[in-house]
Amino acid sequence: MQYQNTLSFAQQMDDQDPLKAYRKQFHFPQHEGQPYIYFCGNSLGLQPKATLDHVVEELDAWQSLGVEGHFKSKNPWYSYHHFLEKSILNIVGAASTDEVVVMNALTVNLHLLMLSFYRPTKKRYKILIESDAFPSDKYAVDSQAQLHGFDPKDAIVELAPRSGEYVLRTTDILAKIEELGDSLALVMLGAVNYYTGQFFELDKITKAAHQVGAIAGFDCAHAAGNIPLQLHDWQVDFACWCSYKYLNSGPGGVGGVFIHQKHVENIDLFRLAGWWGNDEKTRFQMPRQFVPQARAAAWQMSNAPILPMAAHKAALAIFDQVSMDQLRAKSELLTGYLEFVLNDINQKQGSNLFNIITPKDTKQRGCQLSILTKETGGKELFNYLTQNGVIADWREPNVIRVAPVPLYNRFEEVFRFGQLIEAAITETSF
Numbered sequence: 472m473q474y475q476n477t478l479s480f481a482q483q484m485d486d487q488d489p490l491k492a493y494r495k496q497f498h499f500p501q502h503e504g505q506p507y508i509y510f511c512g513n514s515l516g517l518q519p520k521a522t523l524d525h526v527v528e529e530l531d532a533w534q535s536l537g538v539e540g541h542f543k544s545k546n547p548w549y550s551y552h553h554f555l556e557k558s559i560l561n562i563v564g565a566a567s568t569d570e571v572v573v574m575n576a577l578t579v580n581l582h583l584l585m586l587s588f589y590r591p592t593k594k595r596y597k598i599l600i601e602s603d604a605f606p607s608d609k610y611a612v613d614s615q616a617q618l619h620g621f622d623p624k625d626a627i628v629e630l631a632p633r634s635g636e637y638v639l640r641t642t643d644i645l646a647k648i649e650e651l652g653d654s655l656a657l658v659m660l661g662a663v664n665y666y667t668g669q670f671f672e673l674d675k676i677t678k679a680a681h682q683v684g685a686i687a688g689f690d691c692a693h694a695a696g697n698i699p700l701q702l703h704d705w706q707v708d709f710a711c712w713c714s715y716k717y718l719n720s721g722p723g724g725v726g727g728v729f730i731h732q733k734h735v736e737n738i739d740l741f742r743l744a745g746w747w748g749n750d751e752k753t754r755f756q757m758p759r760q761f762v763p764q765a766r767a768a769a770w771q772m773s774n775a776p777i778l779p780m781a782a783h784k785a786a787l788a789i790f791d792q793v794s795m796d797q798l799r800a801k802s803e804l805l806t807g808y809l810e811f812v813l814n815d816i817n818q819k820q821g822s823n824l825f826n827i828i829t830p831k832d833t834k835q836r837g838c839q840l841s842i843l844t845k846e847t848g849g850k851e852l853f854n855y856l857t858q859n860g861v862i863a864d865w866r867e868p869n870v871i872r873v874a875p876v877p878l879y880n881r882f883e884e885v886f887r888f889g890q891l892i893e894a895a896i897t898e899t900s901f
């Protein structure tokens with residue numbers, strides 16, 4: 472693609488965009504009567520216009536049916552998770568709906584999955600995680616090690632990029648797995664690192680983990696709805712994600728999990744049990760003995776939170792209309808354009824303004840670019856952007872994360888974002 476840093480080029484790209492109509496399905500926060508340039512879908516996706524009706528529908532059902540809504544409402548609450556599993560299957564690349572379920576929240580699910588898949592022994596007890604993993608994931612693995620009587624300082628192995636580099640090399644990850652060998656119980660990485668935007672090579676990493684007898688699990692919070700995934704084919708053991716980032720299902724929305732077929736078939740696998748994981752045919756007979764379903768749904772514990780599930784359903788209906796491959800095609804162009812515009816500005820200024828630390832290789836990234844700004848004035852640049860109608864994200868010490876999302880962002884917004892950076896160069900100390 473021969474990009475140009477001009478308004479007419481950006482507008483032409485928007486005209487030709489086969490997904491341009493989807494933007495109309497979302498609400499945009501407003502800034503001085505105009506929609507914000509919202510590049511924060513990696514943190515909280517925008518609200519679909521359809522969400523309100525979906526949530527109100529369930530409130531109405533509760534109003535008019537009371538408890539009968541479990542079976543008699545249009546979308547019976549008893550089996551509400553079934554209305555979501557087909558869409559989720561496509562988003563994460565499961566082989567069947569047996570491998571996925573929507574439930575709980577992300578860190579809760581990560582713990583529940585580790586209770587099944589982190590079963591350390593005296594010899595095999597280590598967990599490999601990336602050094603700049605999301606803090607919640609680090610707290611989770613630390614406390615899991617402690618739960619089994621291990622010292623996190625010993626049990627948790629944090630893998631850092633080489634000195635002077637910002638992202639991990641796949642070869643270094645694979646070498647580390649081999650080095651840990653039979654002391655390694657679990658590889659637990661963010662599929663897309665939240666800080667750098669690096670998309671790890673899940674298939675190769677999973678294979679290497681299995682070769683040393685370890686389990687491979689991934690936190691797909693920044694991958695689900697961002698990059699097409701093939702979790703089943705890649706033989707991933709388990710994964711979890713949240714629905715409020717690229718999946719646009721609302722703050723604190725319900726999360727989801729993937730558990731590979733080979734594990735869901737094994738009903739003897741340990742899990743913390745609750746009535747919602749019981750065989751649906753006998754669930755309401757309240758048998759004394761837990762009868763797990765041979766499905767990921769067996770990991771459900773409580774009855775589903777219908778209102779956030781309804782918001783999730785509304786958002787997933789959009790993903791039913793447009794495939795992850797279509798989204799990915801636009802995403803590569805849109806993020807590629809952002810990279811081009813930023814490099815163009817940087818070059819004009821002698822290449823000393825910022826450094827994009829996200830991988831240049833499109834296969835190793837999704838929507839997000841992480842911009843490491845020069846040491847002075849980075850925060851001032853960020854504040855200038857915010858004051859002038861951009862919502863992005865600041866991470867200490869001086870990283871601005873920006874994520875143009877193919878469902879609702881436009882090329883023109885990327886161009887205008889670049890114009891605002893140029894204005895900040897003249898108007899601020901940046």
Ligand SMILES: *Cc1c(COP(=O)(O)O)cnc(C)c1O
Nearest residue numbers: 577578605607661665690692713
């Ligand atoms: C967003 C995110 C979280 C947040 O966890 P919650 O349990 O949903 O609050 C955790 N881990 C990663 C990698 C994330 O990106």
